[in-house]
Each structure stands twice: as structure tokens, then as C-alpha cells.
Amino acid sequence: MARIVGSIMTSHVPAIGGAIARGLQEEADWKPFFDGYEPVHRWLEEARPDIAVVFYNDHGLNFFLDKMPTFAIGAAPSYRNADEGWELRPAEPFPGEPDLSWHLIDSLVADEFDITSCQEMLVDHAFTIPMALLWPGRAHRPVKVVPIAINTVQFPLPTAARCFKLGQSVGRAIEAYPQDAKVLVIGTGGLSHQLDGARAGFINRRFDQLCLEKLVHEPFALTRYTNREIVELAGSQGIEILMWIAARAALTHRVRRVHSHYHVPVSNTAAGLLLLENRTAA
């Protein structure tokens, strides 16, 4: 049977991709940020997951406003990255795990989630940058992937409570997957930031710290916020905490915090990182 080994939640700011491309990891501005990932690398060496299920949000590479799914699950043999408009070299394709994708699709629909299945799906920086941060310096990552996109572009967005339930359902489905596999659940985005409007540059350290704390042992507490409240507290794009909430919900009640890191700013964003180990019986 498959087993969830843990979850890694991380920011996915495009500027990180630029810094990696230009090899700036040791520069004074960047070193404190990149150093935050070293404990994660050590943990991954031990845990050696086979598959990564990734909750992320598309920023207008694969989905446009003509058709905007609330929850979309990749069911492709491979996922390509592509030009997002900034002339950055696209990442190498990521191998999929269609059997698990379809198992998740079947399970989620049976569980009353009306998801969109995608046999073709471009993945943007919200997917590729976490991969580059978790497994640096490797064009081909040692995991197969299943991307799950959550709409954070166009309101109404799914509520935090709904994303929590989605994560729980994904977690149950993974644990019921009949193949022997170690699965890592990734949630990408956040923490507080706002790119648009007169409030651009908004950051809320206190709310970020609260999220980093609650996600460990009391994640349900975050589901009482409305999306409007989250935007007010975390900024327009701080709403990406929804992906962290979904990822956390895929784990069991009992988790161990292995590592957390917080660095302000990366570009316009408060960058966060949290690694939780799942405490299920092996």
C-alpha cells in the first residue's frame, strides 16, 4: 500500500527561478533564503519518496479565464513547463504517474468532489520552482508527480474549509492506493504578499507566523477564515495559503515538525517553508 511520508510547503516566487538560473544562491541577498532548504534536502535523502502529489496554482500558463476549473488534477504521462512570458528557459518535463492520477480522480469524484481531469497540463513556476528548491541541481527529479491545481485567480475561490476537505480526501485516497509507494505531498505558494493595487508590497509577519504554527497541530483553525479575510490578512496573493492547507490536510492528525523557515522578502513576498513528517505506522 502507498504511504504518505510527509509534506513540504514552500513559496514559489518566480524570482527564485531567476536566481537559480543565474547561480546567485551564495549571494548575500539570497543565501539566507536558500540555506533554509538544507534540512529539507537531508530529510529527502532519508525519506526518498517515489511520488510527489503537488497542490499548486496556475498563473495563466495552462488555464485561462475561458475555462477556469476550481480543482484540476493532472492525468498525464508527463508534464511540460513552458515560456510564461519572461524568457526563462523552461524546466525539463516531469514524469507523471497516471495510475495514481486516475485512482485520485476516481476516489475524489466518488467522494463528491467535482474535479476536472487533465490528460494534458502545462505546469508553471508554482510547480517547477518547488521542484528546483527540493532537488537542486538535478534536471530530472527522482520522483514521479501528480499535479493538483487550485483556482486562486478568479473569485469565487474554493474556501479554506473546502480545500481542507479536498486535502483530506486526497490523503485517504493515497493511503488506499494499492501500490507500494512512498508519497510526498507538496503545497506551494504564499506566504503573505500582494502584487496588485495601492496595497502592493503588503506583508503580514504575524499572520504568517500564526499559519506556520497552526498548520502543525491545529490546521483546522485556519479553515474558519473566509477568503476575503485571508486576502485582508495575507494580501491578494497570500491567498495561496489554500495550497498549504490542502497539503496539510492530506496528512494524519499526528505529525512531527521537522523544519520551518521564514525569510522576508523574496521579491515582494514573505517566503515560507514547512516540513512535516507523517506519524503513521510504517
Add this chain to the structure above:
Amino acid sequence: MMAVINRPIPGTTLFDGEQAQRGYALNRMCFSFNDQRNRRAFLQDEDGYCAHYGLDRAQRDAVKRRDFLGMIELGGNIYYLAKLAGIFGLNVQDIGAQQTGLSVEAFKARLKRAGE
């Protein structure tokens, strides 16, 4: 209670159904900029490109002025607008500075202070 839930957030526009309808043509144009050929075509004939995508007068003026606050008011979504900004060589900090009326240096300094 409803009044609290629905009160506007200062300096913030939620991209809802109303904005998504208002800005559809503008965002659709920006979505096209994922393709480098389209970015070049825009640079060669900005007016023609905007007209082809059916931007209205106000949106075309806002694009011409590189006025991102204006574009957001007119239904632009920042994720798509970021692709347009890239054509002009502007990153999200440049746009942030423009929208808040700060210099880029002052905008960056403010972000740094937020982390302290």
C-alpha cells in the same frame, strides 16, 4: 456581521466575476504573451495588437501609459498583466513601486523593513 465580511479591503481589488468580464479582452491579450512571437508582434505594432484583441479605449490608454493601477481597475488580473509588464522590462517590484507611488528603492526598503 455581513457588513464586516463584505467591507472593501483598502487598496485591493478582488478579481471577481464583474472584473473578469470587464477585463476579458485585456487579460486574453496578456495570456497571448506566453508566446514569444506574440510579444514581438505587440512590440512591432502596439495599437494594432490591442485593437486585434478588442481592448476598449480606456484599456488601450492604460496600456499606452503603462498604468498598472488603471489596468487593474479596468479588469486586468495581475497574473496576466505580469506578462505584459515583462515585455516592458518591468518586474513585480517595478510595478509595485508604480502602484504605490514610491521609488523602486523605497518600495524595496519597505519590504525589507516588513521582515524585521
